[in-house]
Amino acid sequence: MICKMQKIWYCEYCGKRYFRNWPNHEKYCTMNPDRECRMCKVKRDYRELETSARMLMLLTPKDEEFHVGKIESMVECCPACTLTLVRMIQRRCGDRFLEAFFSWNYHERCTWWW
Ligand SMILES: [Zn+2]
Numbered sequence: 028m029i030c031k032m033q034k035i036w037y038c039e040y041c042g043k044r045y046f047r048n049w050p051n052h053e054k055y056c057t058m059n060p061d062r063e064c065r066m067c068k069v070k071r072d073y074r075e076l077e078t079s080a081r082m083l084m085l086l087t088p089k090d091e092e093f094h095v096g097k098i099e100s101m102v103e104c105c106p107a108c109t110l111t112l113v114r115m116i117q118r119r120c121g122d123r124f125l126e127a128f129f130s131w132n133y134h135e136r137c138t139w140w141w
């Protein structure tokens with residue numbers, strides 16, 4: 028019998044696992060508020076953006092399409108940056124705001140972006 032020890036890397040933010048080498052995922056992980064965006068290459072203050080997005084949602088809780096559009100326009104419609112904000116808001120507010128993003132599809136937006 029052979030017993031092998033294997034290193035496993037976990038992303039601190041989203042929990043993604045890597046078995047071989049660490050592909051620098053954390054730096055770009057959409058759950059990392061200090062991430063760099065590989066899609067739009069813009070360095071943003073996600074914490075501040077998230078705060079203003081949440082304020083907006085609290086002020087107009089019923090207007091869901093408006094929220095998605097507004098959040099997208101905060102990050103010049105970059106899908107990865109939008110996803111980062113959506114995930115941050117969801118983590119803080121739980122499922123209360125989940126519905127707002129039902130119609131928003133990350134992969135669809137990516138196709139559109141490229
Ligand atoms: Zn991650």
Ligand SMILES: [Zn+2]
Pocket residue numbers: 064065066067068069102105106107108109
């Ligand atoms: Zn981006």
